[in-house]
Structure formats: structure tokens, C-alpha cells
Amino acid sequence: MPIVKSLRVIGNRTVNAVWRTGYATRFFVMTLFYSGPSFKRFRLIVKEMFSSGVMSLIIILVAGMFVGMVLGLQGYETLKRYGSESALGSLVALSLVRELGPVLAALLFASRAGSAMTAEIGLMKATEQIAAMEMMAVNPIARVVAPRFWAGVISMPLLAAMFSAMGVFGGYVVGVVIIGVDEGSFWSQMQASVDFQHDVLNGVIKSFVFGLAVTAIALFEGYDAPPTAEGVSGATTRTVVQSSLAILMLDFILTAFMFQGA
Amino acid sequence: MAKIAVRHLTKSYNSGKVIALEDVSFEVQPYESFCILGPSGCGKTTLLRHIGGALKPTSGHIKVDGQILHELDQEGLYEMRRKMGMLFQFGALFTDMSVYDNVAFQMREHTDLPEELIHDLVMMKLHAVGLRGTHDLMPSELSGGMARRVALARTVALDPMLIMYDEPFAGLDPISLTVVGDLIRRLNDALGATSVIVTHDVQESLKIVDYIYFVADGVIVAEGTPDEIQASDKSFVRQFVHGEMDGPVPFHYPGGDYRTDLGVTA
Amino acid sequence: MERTTLDLWVGAFVVAGLGALVVLALKVGNLSTYNVSESYVLQAHFTNVGGLKPTASVRSSGVLVGRVTSIVLDTERYEARVTMSIDKRYQFPKDTFANILTSGLLGEQYIGLLPGGDDVMLASGDEFKKTQSAVVLEDLIGKFFTSTADAK
Numbered sequence: 001m002p003i004v005k006s007l008r009v010i011g012n013r014t015v016n017a018v019w020r021t022g023y024a025t026r027f028f029v030m031t032l033f034y035s036g037p038s039f040k041r042f043r044l045i046v047k048e049m050f051s052s053g054v055m056s057l058i059i060i061l062v063a064g065m066f067v068g069m070v071l072g073l074q075g076y077e078t079l080k081r082y083g084s085e086s087a088l089g090s091l092v093a094l095s096l097v098r099e100l101g102p103v104l105a106a107l108l109f110a111s112r113a114g115s116a117m118t119a120e121i122g123l124m125k126a127t128e129q130i131a132a133m134e135m136m137a138v139n140p141i142a143r144v145v146a147p148r149f150w151a152g153v154i155s156m157p158l159l160a161a162m163f164s165a166m167g168v169f170g171g172y173v174v175g176v177v178i179i180g181v182d183e184g185s186f187w188s189q190m191q192a193s194v195d196f197q198h199d200v201l202n203g204v205i206k207s208f209v210f211g212l213a214v215t216a217i218a219l220f221e222g223y224d225a226p227p228t229a230e231g232v233s234g235a236t237t238r239t240v241v242q243s244s245l246a247i248l249m250l251d252f253i254l255t256a257f258m259f260q261g262a
Numbered sequence: 263m264a265k266i267a268v269r270h271l272t273k274s275y276n277s278g279k280v281i282a283l284e285d286v287s288f289e290v291q292p293y294e295s296f297c298i299l300g301p302s303g304c305g306k307t308t309l310l311r312h313i314g315g316a317l318k319p320t321s322g323h324i325k326v327d328g329q330i331l332h333e334l335d336q337e338g339l340y341e342m343r344r345k346m347g348m349l350f351q352f353g354a355l356f357t358d359m360s361v362y363d364n365v366a367f368q369m370r371e372h373t374d375l376p377e378e379l380i381h382d383l384v385m386m387k388l389h390a391v392g393l394r395g396t397h398d399l400m401p402s403e404l405s406g407g408m409a410r411r412v413a414l415a416r417t418v419a420l421d422p423m424l425i426m427y428d429e430p431f432a433g434l435d436p437i438s439l440t441v442v443g444d445l446i447r448r449l450n451d452a453l454g455a456t457s458v459i460v461t462h463d464v465q466e467s468l469k470i471v472d473y474i475y476f477v478a479d480g481v482i483v484a485e486g487t488p489d490e491i492q493a494s495d496k497s498f499v500r501q502f503v504h505g506e507m508d509g510p511v512p513f514h515y516p517g518g519d520y521r522t523d524l525g526v527t528a
Numbered sequence: 529m530e531r532t533t534l535d536l537w538v539g540a541f542v543v544a545g546l547g548a549l550v551v552l553a554l555k556v557g558n559l560s561t562y563n564v565s566e567s568y569v570l571q572a573h574f575t576n577v578g579g580l581k582p583t584a585s586v587r588s589s590g591v592l593v594g595r596v597t598s599i600v601l602d603t604e605r606y607e608a609r610v611t612m613s614i615d616k617r618y619q620f621p622k623d624t625f626a627n628i629l630t631s632g633l634l635g636e637q638y639i640g641l642l643p644g645g646d647d648v649m650l651a652s653g654d655e656f657k658k659t660q661s662a663v664v665l666e667d668l669i670g671k672f673f674t675s676t677a678d679a680k
Contacts, residue, residue, distance in 0.1 A: 046538050054541045093556045124357070132354035135314055135347075137340040138371050158545025165548035168556055190556055192592075193636070195583050200552045 024220045027141075031149050031219070034142035044147035045154070052113035052148070052215075053155030057162070059108055064163035067100055068092060068170025075171070076179055085181050089190030092171030097194060097203045098259075101164030103251050106210035108163075109156060110243035114218035117148055118239040121222030122232035130223075145223065149215050156211025157204050164203065202258045209250055214243040266290040266313060266424070266456065270322035273308055273480075282308045283480045285322070290473075295450050295457040297467045299502065300477035306460040309477065310426055313458060314348055315339050326424065344372060347422035347455075351429045353413035355401040361388070361412050362397040368419045387415040391445055407438025411445065418449055424456045425449075431463040439463075443470050464503050468492065476502070567594060567613040568652035572626045572639070577608040578662025580628055580637045586612050588641040593618045596639065612639065621646040622654075628662035637662060 038044045075091040121144065124130050133140045168190075175181045194200065218239045225235035266289070273283040282305045290296055298306050311317045312324055315331045323330045326342060334342060355364050365384045369375055375383070388394045391411040401409055410430065417425060430446060431439050447470040450457050461467050467474070468488040476484040476491075476499060484491070484499045491499060501509030517523065574580075577599055586594040594614035602609040614620075623644030630637050641656075650656070 046535060049538045049541065050534050054537045057541065057544075097552060097556065120358075127352065127357070128350045128354035129356055131316065132348070132350050133356075134316065135343060136368050136371070137343040138368070139340075143371070155541075155545075158542065158548070161545055161548035161552055165551045165556075168552075187555070192585065194552075194556050196553050198583060200549075200556070203552075204549070 020224070023224070024216075027220050027223060028216055030141050031145050031216070034139055035146045035150065037142045038147040038150060044143075045151050048148045048151035049155055052109075052117065052151050053159065055116075056109055056112045056155070056159060059112055060105055060159045060163050061166050063104065063108055064101070064166030065170040067104060067163075068096065068167030068172075069174045071095060071100075071167065072171035072174030072179070076175060076181065086185035087189050087193075088171070088175045088181050089186035089188075090193035092175070093168055093190040093194045094199065096164040096167040096171075097199045099251070099255075101167060102160045102203050102207040102210060103247060105160040105163040106156065106207060106214060106247045107244055109152075109159060109211070110214045110218070110247065111240050113152065113155075114214045114239050114243050115236045117152070117215065117218040118222040118225070118236045119232055121145070121148075121219060122225035122227075122235050125223065125225060126227040126229070126232060128227075145219050149219055152215030152218075153208065153211045156214070157207040160203065160207035160210075202254075205258075206251065206254050209254060210247050213246045213250055217243045217246060265292050265325075265327060266458075267325040268309075268313075268322075269325070271309070271312060271319050271324060272321045273305075273312065273317065274320050281480055283312075283319075286477075286480070286482055287322075288475060288482065288485070290456060290458075292456055293454055294473060295447075295459070295471045296473040296475065297459040297461060297471040298475050298477055299461065299464060299467065301502065302462060304477050305480040306462075306477055307428055310348075310428055310458065310460045313424075314346060314426055315342065344420065345422055346424045346426065347417035347420070348426040349410075349413055349417045349428065349430055351432055352406075353401075353409040355404075355409055355413055355416070357401050359401075360397070361393070361399050361401065361404070364401065364412060365416045365419055367416065372420065383419070387419055388412070390418075390449070391415045392441075405438075407434050407441065410434065410438065410442055414442070414445055414449070418453060421453055422455060425453075425458070427457065427459040427461070429461055430459060431461055431466050439466060443467075446470055464505075566616040568616055569597075570594075570612055570614055570620075570650055570652070570654055570656065572610050572612070572656040572659050573602065573605060573607045574610060574626075574628060574659050574661045575607055576661040576664060577610060578628055578637055578664055580610065580639070580662060584636065584638050586614065586639045586641065588618070588620070588643065593641065610639070619649040622648045622650055623658065624650065624656060625658045625660070626656040627660040630663070 071092045072088065075088050076085060079085050079087055079091065121130075124144065130140045130144070133143060172186065176183045176186050221235040221239045221242070222232075225231045268286055268288050271283055271286040272281070274281045286309065298309060300306050308317065312319055312331070313326070315334070318332045323332060325331070327345070329338070329342065331339070331342070355361075356367065359367070362384055365387050366380050369380045369383060384397070385394055388397055391414055393408060393411055393415070396404065396408065396412065401412070404412060414430075427446065430442055434442060443466045446457070446459070449455075450470075459467055459471060468491065471488065473487055474485060474491050475482050478498060484494060484496050486494065491503065494500065494503075497509055500506070507513055580596065580599060582596050582598055584596045585592050586596065594612050596610055596612045598611045600609050600611075601607075620641060621644045623646040625642035625644065627640045627642065628637055629640040644658075
């Protein structure tokens with residue numbers, strides 16, 4: 001009976017998905033629960049911040065610069081039609097600080113640092129390093145997962161801020177230095193329209209949430225990966241796909257909450 | 263001292279459809295070193311994982327030091343594991359740490375020893391396996407045999423009372439194999455630990471253990487001292503010890519009628 | 529515990545990140561002109577606030593002197609009550625005129641203050657008596673058409 005068979009497949013998949021969601025939630029709660037030791041030994045977090053934060057610096061800075069330059073160019077072309085080139089500064093800054101900075105930085109972070117985290121933990125599992133740690137009476141969630149989690153959560157807002165600052169600089173280079181928009185109005189329009197609390201802080205909150213989501217997904221996928229080469233590579237792909245989707249969905253939800261009616 | 267008692271241990275997966283171990287019982291006295299022999303996939307590693315407390319039995323129990331392992335909570339289990347050491351199949355060295363940090367790992371995690379003392383201890387452990395000179399190398403820079411020896415140094419870092427070896431000889435060249443076998447024997451004697459070796463390498467294990475259990479398809483099929491095993495006339499043991507192709511462990515995986523599969527009808 | 533190059537890198541990373549935040553706050557955002565000095569509260573009623581939003585600027589002679597903090601409908605008068613916080617450094621006479629203006633034709637709306645000549649200054653919690661509502665584009669166009677129709 002092909003219908004019964006396909007129904008059974010669908011049923012199994014659904015049950016599995018619910019099962020995994022529960023397991024992921026428990027994993028996340030455990031990570032928070034066992035976070036104490038990594039704050040007592042902050043060096044563990046610092047070490048992971050190097051591999052997730054510092055190693056993502058170049059890609060974040062270069063990407064931020066180019067995104068800002070594109071914004072400067074496109075924004076100028078559009079604003080010129082309405083004769084309001086002076087608003088270029090506020091256009092560049094607002095789009096970066098509110099949206100592009102947190103979102104693009106998080107997407108880059110997911111594919112640079114998130115995938116690396118998944119692969120690293122997946123390989124640790126495949127080569128029995130996690131099991132070995134467990135046999136040495138060391139909790140791998142406290143020793144391996146939690147420091148990486150907090151390193152990611154701390155790094156993400158910093159990276160997003162650097163992305164935005166670099167983007168504003170890129171927009172300045174294209175708009176003011178190359179095209180020749182008035183420098184004074186570029187900055188003053190920007191300052192008049194970008195509100196610290198409303199725009200900058202909300203951007204920081206966004207990137208914090210994205211950092212949370214990306215690292216949680218990356219670590220779970222790594223920890224849950226089947227301990228084989230295919231298992232790890234599949235998990236790495238899932239990390240990038242799922243965290244990208246999570247970032248964009250969360251961005252919609254957060255934007256709806258933050259900027260409603262204001 | 264670590265005394266292990268395994269009682270009616272049964273482990274099954276998929277709610278009883280796959281049986282990995284069935285009604286396994288044995289007892290090991292302290293200071294004894296014994297070996298679980300058997301073909302690949304017979305449940306040896308599963309048995310070892312039960313002794314380490316990494317798996318919970320479906321029924322039956324394992325007592326280590328008088329405590330039933332699967333009834334301990336996580337803290338109790340971790341307390342128990344500090345007295346255990348386990349050498350994994352391919353060493354399982356932490357790839358993001360140097361050889362030195364690997365050996366120092368447990369000392370740093372579980373003790374408050376000053377760094378100078380840890381340094382001396384690590385050097386002593388590495389010296390015992392003859393690899394003091396490799397302390398600042400990364401695991402990826404070591405050969406397979408050297409990695410296994412570093413892992414051995416890490417396993418005995420906190421002088422455990424019970425040491426488990428999961429396929430310690432897998433994938434080693436003859437020289438490394440002899441070196442690792444000899445080290446296991448000497449470390450056992452020096453530490454006075456109980457040791458469990460899971461392997462399918464008959465000749466090497468016969469040289470270094472006191473007692474042998476043969477496992478096949480999840481049950482113990484034979485046991486005895488190395489001499490008894492050598493002299494055994496049980497067909498399974500004979501096949502395994504002498505590496506014969508066909509016997510109780512068949513060459514052919516069960517299949518349908520050969521002629522039908524070829525499409526030749528009689 | 530000794531310092532390592534790794535610490536240097538991570539330290540530089542954190543400093544750069546915080547630095548970027550400061551740049552965003554001061555150079556890109558308006559933190560330098562907002563919240564820094566102490567402020568006092570003034571109110572005004574408008575028959576129509578148009579597109580005025582909280583956090584919109586309050587300007588006098590084009591200089592930013594404060595921000596709109598809230599806009600609510602006063603159900604006693606059925607008019608919009610706008611509360612704004614004004615920089616303590618700036619005091620305004622009692623007969624100051626508060627207008628809702630638009631920067632440019634389609635730009636953001638803000639409150640413009642046109643000081644009068646009274647000797648008594650507005651204190652915290654006081655209200656602007658003289659206000660002018662937002663110019664609603666539809667009304668303007670409507671008026672334009674009626675006046676051209678009348679002229680015929």
C-alpha cells in the first residue's frame with residue numbers, strides 16, 4: 001500500500017522533528033545550566049573568542065566596507081532623482097545600523113564561525129574526543145560547548161557594530177570622497193536621523209539575539225551530528241541553512257516588535 | 263580496589279529487536295588484567311562502555327567497587343570515573359591541544375595542583391611512554407603509534423585503579439604494537455590497576471593478560487587463562503586463535519539459495 | 529597565568545568592537561546631542577499632529593533644543609497632547625509659539641519654537657499656550673482647489 005507507506009514516512013518524520021526539537025531545547029538549557037565553569041575560567045571563553053570572533057574579523061570588515069560602498073552608490077543614484085542627495089548619510093547609516101549590519105554580519109558569522117564550530121564539535125565526537133572527555137569525568141557541555149556558546153554570543157554584537165561602522169565609512173568614501181556629496185550635511189543628516197536608543201541599541205539587541213541563535217544551532221548540530229564524515233558534513237550544511245533562516249525570521253519578528261508605530 | 267562484577271547484563275536496541283549483549287555474567291578480582299576477545303561487532307565495545315558507565319543496561323547490572331553503576335547520578339558517576347581511565351580506539355587525543363596539554367588535561371580539570379607540579383607530572387608520564395620529547399607537538403604531528411602512547415600517558419595521568427583499553431592495537435604496525443602491548447603490561451604492574459582490554463588481536467593479548475573471555479554474538483562462549491585458551495579444543499576458540507576462514511563463524515553471510523540468486527533453476 | 533599573543537588579539541578585537549559601538553553612538557547616532565545634558569518637560573496641545581512621532585526633534589531657530597517624548601490624545605479636549613523634554617540650557621518665554629513644521633517638502637516633521645517677548649520663562653511641566661498644528665497636505669490641496677474654483 002503506497003499510501004499507507006508514505007503516511008508512515010510522513011508520520012515518522014514529524015515525530016522525529018518534534019523529538020529533535022525537544023532534544024535541542026534540552027541541550028540549550030543544559031548549556032546555560034553548565035555555563036558557570038566557563039565564566040569562572042574566562043580564559044576558555046577568550047580562547048574561543050579568538051577562533052570565532054577574531055577569525056571572522058577580516059571577512060566582516062571587508063564585507064561591511066563593500067556593502068557601505070554599494071549603499072552609497074545606489075542611495076546616491078536614487079536620492080538624486082528627488083534632489084535630496086544630502087540625505088545620503090542618513091540612508092546609509094539607518095539601513096546599516098537597523099538592518100544590514102546585524103543581519104549581514106550574522107549571516108557571515110554563521111557561514112564562517114558557525115560552520116567551523118559544527119565541524120569542530122562533530123569531529124571531536126567522531127574521533128571519540130567527547131566520549132573521552134566524558135570518561136575523564138569532565139562534562140563536555142561545560143568544557144566544550146558552553147565556552148563556545150558564550151564566545152559567540154559576546155562576539156556577535158561586536159562584529160555587527162564593526163560591520164556597521166565600516167559600512168558607514170564605506171558609504172562616506174563613495175558618497176563624500178568620490179561623488180562629492182557635501183560632507184557637513186552627510187554627517188549632520190545622519191546624526192539627526194539615527195537615534196541612539198531606537199536605532200543603535202536595537203541593532204545591538206538584534207545582533208545579540210542572532211548570535212544566540214547561530215551559536216546555539218551550530219553547537220547543537222555539531223553535538224548531534226552522526227559521528228561519520230558524511231554526518232559531520234551534513235551537519236555543517238544544516239548549520240548554515242538553519243541559522244540563515246533563523247536569522248531572517250528572527251529579524252522580521254524583532255523588527256516588528258521594535259519599530260512598530262514609531 | 264576496583265573489583266568488577268557483571269551480573270546477567272543484557273543490552274538490546276530498538277525495543278528488543280537488536281540484541282547486543284545477552285545475559286553476560288563474570289567477575290574480576292582486583293589487580294587482575296583480563297581481556298575480552300571476539301570478532302568485530304560481537305558486542306565487546308558495548309560491554310566496555312557499560313563498565314565505563316557510558317551505557318545503561320537493559321537488564322542486569324554492573325558493580326564496580328561495590329556500587330551499581332547505572333544507579334549512580336551524574337555526580338556519583340563522575341566521582342567513579344575519576345578512578346577509571348580509558349584508552350580509546352584511536353587515542354582520541356584532543357586535537358586542539360598540544361601533547362603536553364592533553365596529558366595535563368585531567369590534572370588541570372580535577373586538581374588544584376600548581377603548574378610547576380603539573381609540569382613535572384606530565385613530563386614523568388610522557389617519559390614513561392618514551393615521548394618526553396614530543397611535549398610541544400600537536401596530536402596531528404604524531405604518528406599513529408606515538409598518538410596511542412600519548413593517549414596511554416593521558417589515560418594514566420591520575421593513576422586510575424581501573425583502566426579500560428578499547429582496541430589498543432587497532433591499526434598499529436608490528437613495532438608500535440609490541441611497544442604499546444609492553445607498555446600496557448608494565449603500566450598495569452606499576453600502577454597495580456585492574457585492567458580490561460577489549461581486542462581482536464589474539465596473539466598480543468595472550469602475552470599480556472591474566473584471563474580471557476571470549477565473546478561472540480553478545481554471549482560469553484569461552485573463558486580461561488592464556489594457556490587454557492591456547493590449548494582449548496572448542497571449535498570457536500580454535501578458529502579465532504588460529505585465524506581459520508570457516509568454522510562456527512561462517513565465511514558466508516546468510517543468504518538465499520545460491521542457484522536461485524544466479525537465476526539457474528535446477 | 530601568563531599573557532599570550534592570543535589575549536592580545538582577543539583584546540584588540542573587543543576594543544575594536546566597543547570602539548565601533550562608540551562611533552555608532554557618537555558619530556553616526558545622536559547620543560552626543562541627546563540625553564547628555566539635563567532636561568525639563570514642557571507640553572503643548574495641537575488640534576492635529578500630522579506625522580509627528582515620539583523622538584522627533586524640537587528646534588528653535590534651527591537649533592536642536594529637545595525631543596518629543598510622548599504623544600497622546602487628551603480626551604478632555606479631544607486634542608493631541610505632546611510632551612517634550614527640553615535641554616536645561618535653553619529657557620523660553622511664556623508666550624513662545626510652538627509649530628509643527630516639516631523639513632523639506634516630504635521630510636520628517638518636527639516642532640519649531642518661535643520665542644515671544646514675555647519676561648516670565650516657562651518652567652518644567654508648563655504648557656505652550658500658542659500652537660499651530662501640522663499642515664496636512666490634503667487640506668492644503670483642497671484649499672487650493674476651492675480658492676481657484678471661487679476665483680472663476
